Amino acid sequence: MNLPWLQTIQNDLFVRLQNQQLHHGILLDAAKGCGEEHLIVVLAKAIVCESKNACGQCKSCALFVAQSHPDIKWVKSDKPSIGVDQIREVGDFVVSTSQLLGNKVVIIPDIQRLTESASNSLLKTLEEPNSNTYILLSTTELQYVLPTIKSRCEKIRVSLPKVEESLAWLQQKTDKTVNQQGLDAYSGSPLLYLDALTSxxxxxxxxxxxxxxxxxxxxxxxxxxxxxxxxxxxxxxxxxxxxxxxxxxxxxxxxxxxxxxxxxxxxxxxxxxxxxxxxxxxxxxxxxxxxxxxxxxxxxx
Ligand SMILES: [Zn+2]
Missing domain, CATH: 1.20.272 (Zinc Finger, Delta Prime; domain 3)
Structure with a gap:
């Protein structure tokens, strides 16, 4: 999905990736419903892409789309919390050799769900960066993230679009009537509002x-x-x-x-x-x- 309000941040991250200036730990401090998961996915794709721009043509991009890229570790959990065992696996992955001899990426969304021991384990991994491995984290609740984790990452704020931009985008996506009152009911998130309109x-x-x-x-x-x-x-x-x-x-x-x-x-x-x-x-x-x-x-x- 094309989310125009994320484009500037995405372009900036891509340029830094191509200039080898991307921080090894990126923490997206996201407003709820801003679509940070789209940003994290496209950045991960670009990091492993042979052209470093999520080209969609190379072998890496094909493996990424097929969700079978061996150098991507995606920490997912259906439970309310993410435990230490899952984060220890991340530690093992970070020190392992890249299978495609390129970059490796770890993706951990919603890191406020990390238990205390999981947070400490992640901290150790962040403290010992591996030159070709990037750790991409996101949260919509920054206040619950350990200060030490925040300080080991580059924090990037991802905000919601302005009301006019949201309404204009929604009007392109749905035939239903959209208005500011409706948008307010979803805390100003065009994505959550669209979800509700299409459910x-x-x-x-x-x-x-x-x-x-x-x-x-x-x-x-x-x-x-x-x-x-x-x-x-x-x-x-x-x-x-x-x-x-x-x-x-x-x-x-x-x-x-x-x-x-x-x-x-x-x-x-x-x-x-x-x-x-x-x-x-x-x-x-x-x-x-x-x-x-x-x-x-x-x-x-
Ligand atoms: Zn590619």
Whole structure:
């Protein structure tokens, strides 16, 4: 997918790669939904490419596309955390000889999911760079990354595009109506918004329906939490948007200090939960049900 807002960073990284000035450890400090995974993939492809530009013609590029390149180590995990065993394998890979006698690449997305021992193991690997091996890391939660890891890498900020750029891009991708309000519901991410627009069910509509049920006490905070656990980060954004609108309405209508305080607490809680939600070992169900409990009792707290 062509993501024009990443083009400048990509061009800069390619130029440095070609001039042999690329840092051996790159850490993408990404805004959620900015598409950093696309950037990491294309950079990895360029690093192993014979022409160092992800040419798409060479043997390396072909192996890359077939996902069978022997000099790429991609650390993937379906679990909430990435353990030390996976990172020890990275250490072994880094010291091994390149099979195609070119560069080697390690890709570790979402490194906030590394356990403490995994982080320490990665740190050791970063401290002993191997001249032809590049370690590409990304996170959307930089505050949970060990400072020592940050200091061993070149940190590159990857931001979301501006609203106008996002809307213009979305208009090329979908026939559906797009607007800033919709974009805001996805924290300004055109990719997350597009996902929602093209998915079969309109999640936001379903969520709004459930939220009404919760507010009317027809749905318990626990049931609501179980139902929405797999959309954690999005739910915190949507609940935040809801609380923000409620706050505005309350201010104009009743102006009850008690309700306003409650809503302020919910807003704080959403921000706190959102940043916690990507951390390893978090009990997602508990986090959500506590928040929904506050939402349901917003007038009685
Ligand atoms: Zn190539």
């Amino acid at each position: 079969d069910e309109d999640l936001l509509l379903l969520f709004t329906g459930d939220l009404e049920q919760l507010l009317d006490c027809n749905l318990s905070p626990q049931s609501m939490a179980t139902k929405w656990m797999n959309h954690l980060s999005t739910i915190f954004t949507w609940t935040y948007q809801w609380a923000k609108n409620e706050y505005k309405t309350e201010l104009l209508a009743n102006n009850s200090q008690h309700v306003l305080n409650s809503l302020e607490k919910i807003l704080d809680e959403c921000s706190r939960c959102k940043s916690l939600s990507n951390k390893a070992g978090i009990n997602k169900g508990l986090l959500l049900s506590q928040l929904f409990n506050k939402v349901q009792n917003r007038e009685g707290q």
